[in-house]
Amino acid sequence: MAVGSAWRRKLLVNVLGIGAGLAAVSAHALQAGAPPAITLCYERANVQPWRTEDGRGLNFELLKLVGQREGIRFDFQSMPWKRCLAQLKANAVDGAFAVSFKTDRREIGEYPGGATPDVAKRMHIDRYILIRRKGSSVAWDGKALHNVDGAIGAQLGYSVTDLLRSLNVTVDEGSQRSDELVRKLLAGRLAAAAVGGSDAHTLLTGPYGPQIEALPLPLVEKPYFLLLSHRLVERQPQLARRIWDAVEAVRNGEQYRKLEKSAVPAAGKGKQP
Incomplete structure:
Protein backbone atom coordinates (compact mmCIF):
# COMPACT_ATOMS: atom_id res chain seq x y z
CA MET A 1 0.00 0.00 0.00
CA ALA A 2 2.77 2.43 0.93
CA VAL A 3 4.60 1.76 -2.34
CA GLY A 4 1.40 2.21 -4.35
CA SER A 5 0.59 5.48 -2.58
CA ALA A 6 4.07 6.83 -3.23
CA TRP A 7 3.82 5.89 -6.92
CA ARG A 8 0.45 7.64 -7.23
CA ARG A 9 1.82 10.78 -5.56
CA LYS A 10 4.77 10.79 -7.96
CA LEU A 11 2.43 10.36 -10.93
CA LEU A 12 0.25 13.26 -9.71
CA VAL A 13 3.29 15.54 -9.38
CA ASN A 14 4.40 14.66 -12.91
CA VAL A 15 0.95 15.33 -14.33
CA LEU A 16 0.73 18.67 -12.56
CA GLY A 17 4.19 19.56 -13.85
CA ILE A 18 3.20 18.71 -17.41
CA GLY A 19 0.04 20.77 -17.02
CA ALA A 20 2.00 23.76 -15.78
CA GLY A 21 4.40 23.42 -18.69
CA LEU A 22 1.54 23.30 -21.18
CA ALA A 23 0.01 26.41 -19.58
CA ALA A 24 3.30 28.24 -19.91
CA VAL A 25 3.58 27.22 -23.56
CA SER A 26 0.01 28.41 -24.19
CA ALA A 27 0.74 31.75 -22.51
CA HIS A 28 3.87 32.13 -24.62
CA ALA A 29 1.89 31.35 -27.75
CA LEU A 30 -0.65 34.03 -26.85
CA GLN A 31 2.12 36.52 -26.28
CA ALA A 32 3.70 35.57 -29.59
CA GLY A 33 0.47 36.51 -31.32
CA ALA A 34 0.29 39.85 -29.55
CA PRO A 35 1.40 43.02 -31.37
CA PRO A 36 5.08 43.85 -30.94
CA ILE A 125 8.56 70.71 -38.72
CA ASP A 126 9.21 73.38 -36.10
CA ARG A 127 11.42 76.42 -35.74
CA TYR A 128 13.59 78.14 -33.15
CA ILE A 129 12.74 81.72 -32.24
CA LEU A 130 14.97 84.24 -30.44
CA ILE A 131 13.24 86.04 -27.58
CA ARG A 132 14.56 89.24 -25.97
CA ARG A 133 13.43 91.66 -23.26
CA LYS A 134 11.29 94.49 -24.57
CA GLY A 135 13.55 97.45 -25.25
CA SER A 136 16.59 95.25 -25.89
CA SER A 137 18.68 95.96 -28.99
CA VAL A 138 19.68 92.32 -29.63
CA ALA A 139 19.10 91.66 -33.34
CA TRP A 140 19.24 88.78 -35.84
CA ASP A 141 19.45 89.45 -39.59
CA GLY A 142 19.24 85.82 -40.67
CA LYS A 143 23.02 85.42 -40.82
CA ALA A 144 24.52 87.11 -37.77
CA LEU A 145 23.57 88.27 -34.28
CA HIS A 146 24.10 91.89 -33.31
CA ASN A 147 24.24 93.88 -30.05
CA VAL A 148 24.58 90.76 -27.92
CA ASP A 149 25.61 91.92 -24.45
CA GLY A 150 25.61 88.57 -22.68
CA ALA A 151 24.94 84.88 -23.12
CA ILE A 152 22.19 83.43 -25.27
CA GLY A 153 20.17 80.86 -23.37
CA ALA A 154 19.00 77.49 -24.73
CA GLN A 155 17.58 74.38 -23.15
CA LEU A 156 19.94 71.61 -22.10
CA GLY A 157 20.71 69.14 -24.88
CA TYR A 158 18.86 71.07 -27.61
CA SER A 159 20.36 71.14 -31.10
CA VAL A 160 20.10 74.93 -31.43
CA THR A 161 23.13 75.27 -29.16
CA ASP A 162 25.36 74.17 -32.06
CA LEU A 163 23.94 76.91 -34.26
CA LEU A 164 24.43 79.53 -31.56
CA ARG A 165 28.04 78.53 -30.99
CA SER A 166 28.69 78.73 -34.72
CA LEU A 167 27.56 82.37 -34.48
CA ASN A 168 30.36 83.03 -31.97
CA VAL A 169 28.19 83.87 -28.97
CA THR A 170 28.37 82.58 -25.41
CA VAL A 171 25.73 79.91 -24.83
CA ASP A 172 24.05 79.19 -21.50
CA GLU A 173 22.38 75.77 -21.63
CA GLY A 174 21.87 75.35 -17.91
CA SER A 175 18.07 75.32 -18.08
CA GLN A 176 15.73 72.42 -18.76
CA ARG A 177 12.57 74.44 -19.46
CA SER A 178 11.70 77.41 -21.62
CA ASP A 179 10.05 79.29 -18.74
CA GLU A 180 13.32 79.00 -16.78
CA LEU A 181 15.08 80.70 -19.69
CA VAL A 182 12.61 83.58 -19.64
CA ARG A 183 13.04 84.10 -15.90
CA LYS A 184 16.81 84.28 -16.39
CA LEU A 185 16.28 86.65 -19.30
CA LEU A 186 14.11 88.99 -17.24
CA ALA A 187 16.59 88.83 -14.38
CA GLY A 188 19.29 90.17 -16.71
CA ARG A 189 21.29 86.95 -16.73
CA LEU A 190 20.78 86.40 -20.47
CA ALA A 191 20.87 88.70 -23.47
CA ALA A 192 18.26 86.58 -25.28
CA ALA A 193 16.80 83.08 -25.30
CA ALA A 194 16.44 80.61 -28.18
CA VAL A 195 13.25 78.57 -27.83
CA GLY A 196 11.13 76.34 -30.02
CA GLY A 197 8.40 78.00 -32.05
CA SER A 198 5.53 76.48 -30.10
CA ASP A 199 7.24 77.37 -26.80
CA ALA A 200 7.72 80.93 -28.09
CA HIS A 201 4.02 81.25 -28.80
CA THR A 202 3.14 79.96 -25.31
CA LEU A 203 5.57 82.36 -23.63
CA LEU A 204 4.50 85.39 -25.68
CA THR A 205 0.82 84.82 -24.96
CA GLY A 206 1.34 83.95 -21.29
CA PRO A 207 2.14 85.93 -18.14
CA TYR A 208 5.61 86.90 -19.42
CA GLY A 209 4.20 88.27 -22.69
CA PRO A 210 4.11 91.97 -21.70
CA GLN A 211 7.84 91.90 -20.86
CA ILE A 212 9.28 90.00 -23.81
CA GLU A 213 9.21 90.04 -27.60
CA ALA A 214 10.34 87.77 -30.43
CA LEU A 215 12.68 88.73 -33.22
CA PRO A 216 10.88 88.68 -36.58
CA LEU A 217 13.18 86.15 -38.31
CA PRO A 218 13.37 82.58 -36.98
CA LEU A 219 16.85 81.35 -36.11
CA VAL A 220 16.28 78.10 -37.99
CA GLU A 221 13.48 75.82 -39.15
CA LYS A 222 14.02 72.07 -39.14
Whole structure:
Protein backbone atom coordinates (compact mmCIF):
# COMPACT_ATOMS: atom_id res chain seq x y z
CA MET A 1 0.00 0.00 0.00
CA ALA A 2 2.77 2.43 0.93
CA VAL A 3 4.60 1.76 -2.34
CA GLY A 4 1.40 2.21 -4.35
CA SER A 5 0.59 5.48 -2.58
CA ALA A 6 4.07 6.83 -3.23
CA TRP A 7 3.82 5.89 -6.92
CA ARG A 8 0.45 7.64 -7.23
CA ARG A 9 1.82 10.78 -5.56
CA LYS A 10 4.77 10.79 -7.96
CA LEU A 11 2.43 10.36 -10.93
CA LEU A 12 0.25 13.26 -9.71
CA VAL A 13 3.29 15.54 -9.38
CA ASN A 14 4.40 14.66 -12.91
CA VAL A 15 0.95 15.33 -14.33
CA LEU A 16 0.73 18.67 -12.56
CA GLY A 17 4.19 19.56 -13.85
CA ILE A 18 3.20 18.71 -17.41
CA GLY A 19 0.04 20.77 -17.02
CA ALA A 20 2.00 23.76 -15.78
CA GLY A 21 4.40 23.42 -18.69
CA LEU A 22 1.54 23.30 -21.18
CA ALA A 23 0.01 26.41 -19.58
CA ALA A 24 3.30 28.24 -19.91
CA VAL A 25 3.58 27.22 -23.56
CA SER A 26 0.01 28.41 -24.19
CA ALA A 27 0.74 31.75 -22.51
CA HIS A 28 3.87 32.13 -24.62
CA ALA A 29 1.89 31.35 -27.75
CA LEU A 30 -0.65 34.03 -26.85
CA GLN A 31 2.12 36.52 -26.28
CA ALA A 32 3.70 35.57 -29.59
CA GLY A 33 0.47 36.51 -31.32
CA ALA A 34 0.29 39.85 -29.55
CA PRO A 35 1.40 43.02 -31.37
CA PRO A 36 5.08 43.85 -30.94
CA ALA A 37 5.74 46.35 -28.15
CA ILE A 38 8.05 49.27 -28.99
CA THR A 39 9.29 51.45 -26.12
CA LEU A 40 9.72 55.13 -27.00
CA CYS A 41 10.96 57.91 -24.74
CA TYR A 42 10.16 61.60 -25.05
CA GLU A 43 11.05 64.79 -23.25
CA ARG A 44 9.19 65.43 -20.01
CA ALA A 45 8.03 68.89 -21.06
CA ASN A 46 5.05 70.63 -22.62
CA VAL A 47 5.86 71.42 -26.25
CA GLN A 48 2.46 72.17 -27.68
CA PRO A 49 0.84 71.24 -29.95
CA TRP A 50 3.29 68.38 -30.41
CA ARG A 51 3.39 66.82 -26.97
CA THR A 52 2.72 67.33 -23.27
CA GLU A 53 4.23 65.79 -20.17
CA ASP A 54 1.14 63.61 -19.64
CA GLY A 55 1.15 62.12 -23.14
CA ARG A 56 -1.13 64.33 -25.20
CA GLY A 57 -0.48 66.17 -28.45
CA LEU A 58 0.02 65.60 -32.16
CA ASN A 59 3.16 63.46 -31.78
CA PHE A 60 1.18 60.93 -29.77
CA GLU A 61 -1.79 61.05 -32.12
CA LEU A 62 0.54 60.39 -35.06
CA LEU A 63 2.24 57.45 -33.37
CA LYS A 64 -1.04 55.95 -32.18
CA LEU A 65 -2.31 55.98 -35.76
CA VAL A 66 0.98 54.39 -36.88
CA GLY A 67 0.47 51.67 -34.26
CA GLN A 68 -3.07 50.99 -35.42
CA ARG A 69 -1.99 50.85 -39.04
CA GLU A 70 0.93 48.47 -38.47
CA GLY A 71 -0.36 46.43 -35.52
CA ILE A 72 2.30 47.78 -33.17
CA ARG A 73 1.90 48.71 -29.51
CA PHE A 74 3.93 51.74 -28.44
CA ASP A 75 4.95 52.15 -24.81
CA PHE A 76 5.64 55.84 -24.09
CA GLN A 77 8.05 56.89 -21.34
CA SER A 78 8.63 60.51 -20.34
CA MET A 79 11.97 61.64 -18.90
CA PRO A 80 14.44 64.55 -19.07
CA TRP A 81 15.73 64.95 -22.63
CA LYS A 82 19.40 64.18 -21.93
CA ARG A 83 18.38 60.98 -20.13
CA CYS A 84 16.09 59.99 -22.99
CA LEU A 85 18.95 60.27 -25.48
CA ALA A 86 21.28 58.40 -23.13
CA GLN A 87 18.72 55.59 -22.78
CA LEU A 88 18.45 55.35 -26.53
CA LYS A 89 22.22 55.22 -26.97
CA ALA A 90 22.34 52.37 -24.43
CA ASN A 91 19.54 50.52 -26.30
CA ALA A 92 17.47 50.68 -23.12
CA VAL A 93 14.57 52.02 -25.22
CA ASP A 94 13.65 51.32 -28.84
CA GLY A 95 13.33 54.93 -29.94
CA ALA A 96 13.00 58.60 -29.04
CA PHE A 97 10.89 61.44 -30.44
CA ALA A 98 10.83 64.09 -31.70
CA VAL A 99 14.52 64.50 -32.62
CA SER A 100 16.08 67.04 -34.98
CA PHE A 101 19.10 66.03 -37.00
CA LYS A 102 22.63 66.37 -35.68
CA THR A 103 25.48 64.36 -37.15
CA ASP A 104 26.73 63.20 -33.74
CA ARG A 105 23.27 61.92 -32.83
CA ARG A 106 23.83 59.07 -35.27
CA GLU A 107 25.95 57.59 -32.48
CA ILE A 108 22.78 57.53 -30.36
CA GLY A 109 20.29 56.07 -32.84
CA GLU A 110 19.20 55.83 -36.45
CA TYR A 111 17.32 58.37 -38.54
CA PRO A 112 15.09 57.34 -41.44
CA GLY A 113 17.45 57.64 -44.38
CA GLY A 114 20.61 57.47 -42.26
CA ALA A 115 23.27 60.15 -42.71
CA THR A 116 20.93 62.18 -44.91
CA PRO A 117 17.55 61.89 -43.15
CA ASP A 118 14.51 61.45 -45.36
CA VAL A 119 12.52 64.62 -44.64
CA ALA A 120 9.41 62.95 -46.06
CA LYS A 121 9.45 60.63 -43.02
CA ARG A 122 9.54 63.44 -40.47
CA MET A 123 7.06 63.70 -37.62
CA HIS A 124 6.74 67.48 -37.94
CA ILE A 125 8.56 70.71 -38.72
CA ASP A 126 9.21 73.38 -36.10
CA ARG A 127 11.42 76.42 -35.74
CA TYR A 128 13.59 78.14 -33.15
CA ILE A 129 12.74 81.72 -32.24
CA LEU A 130 14.97 84.24 -30.44
CA ILE A 131 13.24 86.04 -27.58
CA ARG A 132 14.56 89.24 -25.97
CA ARG A 133 13.43 91.66 -23.26
CA LYS A 134 11.29 94.49 -24.57
CA GLY A 135 13.55 97.45 -25.25
CA SER A 136 16.59 95.25 -25.89
CA SER A 137 18.68 95.96 -28.99
CA VAL A 138 19.68 92.32 -29.63
CA ALA A 139 19.10 91.66 -33.34
CA TRP A 140 19.24 88.78 -35.84
CA ASP A 141 19.45 89.45 -39.59
CA GLY A 142 19.24 85.82 -40.67
CA LYS A 143 23.02 85.42 -40.82
CA ALA A 144 24.52 87.11 -37.77
CA LEU A 145 23.57 88.27 -34.28
CA HIS A 146 24.10 91.89 -33.31
CA ASN A 147 24.24 93.88 -30.05
CA VAL A 148 24.58 90.76 -27.92
CA ASP A 149 25.61 91.92 -24.45
CA GLY A 150 25.61 88.57 -22.68
CA ALA A 151 24.94 84.88 -23.12
CA ILE A 152 22.19 83.43 -25.27
CA GLY A 153 20.17 80.86 -23.37
CA ALA A 154 19.00 77.49 -24.73
CA GLN A 155 17.58 74.38 -23.15
CA LEU A 156 19.94 71.61 -22.10
CA GLY A 157 20.71 69.14 -24.88
CA TYR A 158 18.86 71.07 -27.61
CA SER A 159 20.36 71.14 -31.10
CA VAL A 160 20.10 74.93 -31.43
CA THR A 161 23.13 75.27 -29.16
CA ASP A 162 25.36 74.17 -32.06
CA LEU A 163 23.94 76.91 -34.26
CA LEU A 164 24.43 79.53 -31.56
CA ARG A 165 28.04 78.53 -30.99
CA SER A 166 28.69 78.73 -34.72
CA LEU A 167 27.56 82.37 -34.48
CA ASN A 168 30.36 83.03 -31.97
CA VAL A 169 28.19 83.87 -28.97
CA THR A 170 28.37 82.58 -25.41
CA VAL A 171 25.73 79.91 -24.83
CA ASP A 172 24.05 79.19 -21.50
CA GLU A 173 22.38 75.77 -21.63
CA GLY A 174 21.87 75.35 -17.91
CA SER A 175 18.07 75.32 -18.08
CA GLN A 176 15.73 72.42 -18.76
CA ARG A 177 12.57 74.44 -19.46
CA SER A 178 11.70 77.41 -21.62
CA ASP A 179 10.05 79.29 -18.74
CA GLU A 180 13.32 79.00 -16.78
CA LEU A 181 15.08 80.70 -19.69
CA VAL A 182 12.61 83.58 -19.64
CA ARG A 183 13.04 84.10 -15.90
CA LYS A 184 16.81 84.28 -16.39
CA LEU A 185 16.28 86.65 -19.30
CA LEU A 186 14.11 88.99 -17.24
CA ALA A 187 16.59 88.83 -14.38
CA GLY A 188 19.29 90.17 -16.71
CA ARG A 189 21.29 86.95 -16.73
CA LEU A 190 20.78 86.40 -20.47
CA ALA A 191 20.87 88.70 -23.47
CA ALA A 192 18.26 86.58 -25.28
CA ALA A 193 16.80 83.08 -25.30
CA ALA A 194 16.44 80.61 -28.18
CA VAL A 195 13.25 78.57 -27.83
CA GLY A 196 11.13 76.34 -30.02
CA GLY A 197 8.40 78.00 -32.05
CA SER A 198 5.53 76.48 -30.10
CA ASP A 199 7.24 77.37 -26.80
CA ALA A 200 7.72 80.93 -28.09
CA HIS A 201 4.02 81.25 -28.80
CA THR A 202 3.14 79.96 -25.31
CA LEU A 203 5.57 82.36 -23.63
CA LEU A 204 4.50 85.39 -25.68
CA THR A 205 0.82 84.82 -24.96
CA GLY A 206 1.34 83.95 -21.29
CA PRO A 207 2.14 85.93 -18.14
CA TYR A 208 5.61 86.90 -19.42
CA GLY A 209 4.20 88.27 -22.69
CA PRO A 210 4.11 91.97 -21.70
CA GLN A 211 7.84 91.90 -20.86
CA ILE A 212 9.28 90.00 -23.81
CA GLU A 213 9.21 90.04 -27.60
CA ALA A 214 10.34 87.77 -30.43
CA LEU A 215 12.68 88.73 -33.22
CA PRO A 216 10.88 88.68 -36.58
CA LEU A 217 13.18 86.15 -38.31
CA PRO A 218 13.37 82.58 -36.98
CA LEU A 219 16.85 81.35 -36.11
CA VAL A 220 16.28 78.10 -37.99
CA GLU A 221 13.48 75.82 -39.15
CA LYS A 222 14.02 72.07 -39.14
CA PRO A 223 12.27 68.68 -39.34
CA TYR A 224 11.89 66.41 -36.33
CA PHE A 225 12.09 62.62 -36.58
CA LEU A 226 11.43 59.39 -34.77
CA LEU A 227 14.93 58.15 -33.91
CA LEU A 228 15.13 54.35 -33.53
CA SER A 229 17.74 52.41 -31.58
CA HIS A 230 20.70 50.78 -33.28
CA ARG A 231 19.65 47.42 -31.86
CA LEU A 232 16.13 47.61 -33.28
CA VAL A 233 17.36 48.66 -36.73
CA GLU A 234 20.05 45.95 -36.78
CA ARG A 235 17.84 43.12 -35.51
CA GLN A 236 14.53 44.10 -37.13
CA PRO A 237 15.31 46.27 -40.16
CA GLN A 238 11.98 45.48 -41.83
CA LEU A 239 10.06 46.58 -38.73
CA ALA A 240 12.05 49.83 -38.60
CA ARG A 241 11.26 50.53 -42.25
CA ARG A 242 7.59 49.76 -41.68
CA ILE A 243 7.43 52.23 -38.80
CA TRP A 244 9.16 55.05 -40.69
CA ASP A 245 7.10 54.42 -43.82
CA ALA A 246 3.93 54.48 -41.72
CA VAL A 247 4.93 57.80 -40.13
CA GLU A 248 5.05 59.32 -43.61
CA ALA A 249 1.80 57.72 -44.73
CA VAL A 250 -0.13 58.65 -41.59
CA ARG A 251 1.22 62.22 -41.51
CA ASN A 252 -0.02 62.70 -45.06
CA GLY A 253 -3.32 60.95 -44.36
CA GLU A 254 -6.66 62.69 -44.04
CA GLN A 255 -7.27 61.64 -40.42
CA TYR A 256 -4.03 63.14 -39.12
CA ARG A 257 -4.29 66.23 -41.34
CA LYS A 258 -7.61 67.06 -39.72
CA LEU A 259 -6.06 66.74 -36.26
CA GLU A 260 -3.10 68.89 -37.28
CA LYS A 261 -5.29 71.55 -38.87
CA SER A 262 -7.30 71.97 -35.67
CA ALA A 263 -4.27 71.97 -33.35
CA VAL A 264 -1.40 73.71 -35.12
CA PRO A 265 -3.02 77.16 -35.53
CA ALA A 266 -3.12 77.37 -31.73
CA ALA A 267 0.66 77.23 -31.77
CA GLY A 268 0.90 79.93 -34.37
CA LYS A 269 2.45 77.78 -37.07
CA GLY A 270 2.96 79.97 -40.11
CA LYS A 271 2.14 83.04 -38.01
CA GLN A 272 4.86 82.82 -35.44
CA PRO A 273 6.87 85.98 -34.80
